[in-house]
Amino acid sequence: MAHTVTGPFTQFGRPVYIVEALRTPIGKSHPDRGWFRDTHPNTMLAACYTALVDRTGIDPAAVQDLIIGCTAPFGEQSRNIGRNAWLQAGYPPEVPATVLDRRCGSAQTAVEMGAALIASGTHDLVIAGGVEHMGHVPIDSPAKISELYGDPWPAELRELYGFVHQGESAELIADRWHIDRDQMDTFAASSHQAAAKAIADGRFAAEMIPMQLDGQLRSTDQCVRPDTTVDTLAALKPVFRKETGRVTAGSSSPISDGAAGVLLASEEAVRRFGLRARARVVDQTTVGVDPIIMLTGPIPATRKLLERNGLSVDDIDLFEVNEAFSSVVLAWQQELRPEVDRVNVNGGAIALGHAVGATGARLVATLVAELERREADLGLVTMCCGGGLGTGTLIQRVPS
Numbered sequence: 001m002a003h004t005v006t007g008p009f010t011q012f013g014r015p016v017y018i019v020e021a022l023r024t025p026i027g028k029s030h031p032d033r034g035w036f037r038d039t040h041p042n043t044m045l046a047a048c049y050t051a052l053v054d055r056t057g058i059d060p061a062a063v064q065d066l067i068i069g070c071t072a073p074f075g076e077q078s079r080n081i082g083r084n085a086w087l088q089a090g091y092p093p094e095v096p097a098t099v100l101d102r103r104c105g106s107a108q109t110a111v112e113m114g115a116a117l118i119a120s121g122t123h124d125l126v127i128a129g130g131v132e133h134m135g136h137v138p139i140d141s142p143a144k145i146s147e148l149y150g151d152p153w154p155a156e157l158r159e160l161y162g163f164v165h166q167g168e169s170a171e172l173i174a175d176r177w178h179i180d181r182d183q184m185d186t187f188a189a190s191s192h193q194a195a196a197k198a199i200a201d202g203r204f205a206a207e208m209i210p211m212q213l214d215g216q217l218r219s220t221d222q223c224v225r226p227d228t229t230v231d232t233l234a235a236l237k238p239v240f241r242k243e244t245g246r247v248t249a250g251s252s253s254p255i256s257d258g259a260a261g262v263l264l265a266s267e268e269a270v271r272r273f274g275l276r277a278r279a280r281v282v283d284q285t286t287v288g289v290d291p292i293i294m295l296t297g298p299i300p301a302t303r304k305l306l307e308r309n310g311l312s313v314d315d316i317d318l319f320e321v322n323e324a325f326s327s328v329v330l331a332w333q334q335e336l337r338p339e340v341d342r343v344n345v346n347g348g349a350i351a352l353g354h355a356v357g358a359t360g361a362r363l364v365a366t367l368v369a370e371l372e373r374r375e376a377d378l379g380l381v382t383m384c385c386g387g388g389l390g391t392g393t394l395i396q397r398v399p400s
Contacts, residue, residue, distance in 0.1 A: 013119030015267050017277035017398065019058075021365035022051045023260035024209050026221045026353035029135035035213040035222050036257040041076050041133035045085035048129055048261030051209045053091075056263060058273055064123040066097035067114050069106025069130030070357040072137045073099055074145060081131060101357075104324060105286070105383045105391035106130050107260060108360025112284040112393060114264045119281075124269040129261035132357035139255060139356070161291050166386055167240035169294040170247045170325035176293070177331040184251040184326035185233040188350050191323060195347025196226035203346050203373065207365040223254045223353040251326040256353030260361035279368045282378075282394040283309055289388045295328045297390015298382040299335045305380060305392045313338045317376035320363040322383040323348035332382075345370060359383070360391065371397040 024044050027035035036044065045068065053060050068082030082097035102109040107130025114128035146152060153163055164172075174184070198204060199220050210219035228250070238245030239252065270277050287300045298321055306312065313336050321329045321343060329348070333340065346366060349359060360383055367379040375397075382392040 014121060016115040016118045016281040017265050017267065017270055018279040018281065018364070018368055018395070019263040019265045019270070019275045019277060020052050020056050021207060021262045021361070021368050022048055022055070022209050023207055023358070023362045023365050024048065024211055024258050025213070025218045026223060026256050026258040026355055027213065028222045028353070029255040029257050031135065034135045034257060035218055036133060037135055039213065041081060041131050041136065041259070042085045042088045044133065044257070044259035045081060045129070045131040046089040047209050047211055048259050049086055049089045049091065049127065052127060052261050052263045056275060058125070058263065058275070060091040061094065062273065063095050063125050063127055065114070065117065065126050066095060067110040067126060067128045068097065068099050069102065069110040069360060070099050070132060071101050071103055071106055072132070072139070072141045072357070073101065074141050075137050076133065077131070077137050085131070102286070102389060102391070103386035104322065104354070104356050105360055105385040105389060106357045108363065108381060108383055108391045108393060109286065111262050111264070111361055111364055112391070115281040115284060118264055118266045124266040126264045127261055128264060129259065129361040130358035131259040132355040133257045134255045134355060135257050164292060165240060166294065166324070167247055167252065169292065170252070170327045171241055171245055172293045173295060173327040173331050174246050177327070177334050179327050179330050181246040182230070183330060184246055185230050187326040187330055188233055188251040189228050189230045191344065191347045192225050192228035192351040194345065195221070195224045195351035198346035199224060203370070204366070206369040206372070221352050223256060224347070224351045247325060247327065251350065253324050253349035253354035256355040258353065258355035258358050258362065260358045260365055262361050262364055277398045279371065279398055280396045282396050284393045287390045289390060291388035294386065294388045295324060295384035296331065297384045297388065298328065298332045298392070299390070301382050301390035301392035302332070302336055302380060305394050309394060316378050316380050317342060317374070318345060318367060318370055318379040319343045320367045320379065320381045321348070322354070322359060322363060323350040324354065324384055326350065328384050364393065364395070367395060368397070371395070
């Protein structure tokens with residue numbers, strides 16, 4: 001059933017359409033067994049560009065901007081990887097690019113900024129997405145850079161906030177919402193089981209870019225463990241609080257490599273280039289939360305989108321809530337009270353992996369494909385982000 005949506009894109013800007021949304025397989029960030037261990041991140045992102053062009057038939061010269069998320073723009077990912085990957089793909093140098101960092105929400109923010117450019121009338125055709133090769137540019141690379149060039153958290157800032165690791169923030173969430181170890185392990189096991197079933201049923205085929213990796217054509221995700229159970233997870237030791245902790249590697253998203261891209265278009269561009277609009281970006285938001293507990297942003301981001309569009313949780317057919325840690329989604333569920341069979345129906349980052357700079361666009365790709373498969377109407381993507389941020393995007397399927 002269609003819902004009446006009155007978001008700001010309807011009221012104040014031009015409609016913004018998702019024409020295509022694709023992603024690479026997600027690989028483990030492992031020096032010996034990771035599928036992308038011998039792959040430059042340019043190649044990962046270039047594969048997304050190429051697939052978007054090939055599947056839509058769009059003239060690459062017609063793209064007016066490339067907006068790419070990446071949380072560690074150092075080394076191989078430095079010097080504007082959005083631009084470098086475009087040139088490596090052999091596309092016109094006249095198309096500009098930029099790279100942004102909103103921590104885990106980087107690629108989702110890239111999609112939202114692309115949508116805003118189109119809604120404002122600035123552009124008609126934008127590719128947005130993200131990339132992260134955590135195997136080549138480790139998650140602790142900012143700390144190593146800080147040793148050379150200075151601490152981003154000087155004494156004056158540390159006096160205001162006692163910053164902690166995200167894993168400790170996941171523990172703090174479990175404290176506040178009274179989430180126990182068994183609940184987190186049960187959620188993590190269900191993520192693997194749902195992802196394994198989705199793979200077996202071919203549900204990711206519409207969003208997947210097959211790639212020649214590790215000597216084979218890969219068209220699925222490396223991190224999923226179909227044999228994961230609550231019992232196998234119960235054997236793992238806590239990672240962040242050694243003695244009293246509840247968060248383990250099993251209830252955390254694995255360090256991963258991957259890229260994703262979304263082709264966004266105005267109504268005029270859809271007509272001019274003969275494109276098929278698959279979905280519409282209805283509304284979007286970003287919120288700030290306490291930078292210590294840090295990972296609660298999906299709760300106010302979801303509420304904000306629902307309230308200003310006159311919607312209830314029951315109006316949303318599908319939710320994609322990023323599984324940085326089990327406790328993040330479990331706390332969100334406690335607060336929003338959705339029907340759980342509408343949340344992360346094909347598993348999430350705990351099973352699939354979390355290539356942090358790319359995940360937001362991956363979630364959009366997964367949501368759009370599943371809305372189409374179910375012929376559902378409304379979906380909502382939301383993510384927690386390091387430093388105390390939350391992103392949210394409301395998406396409506398365009399009937400074919």
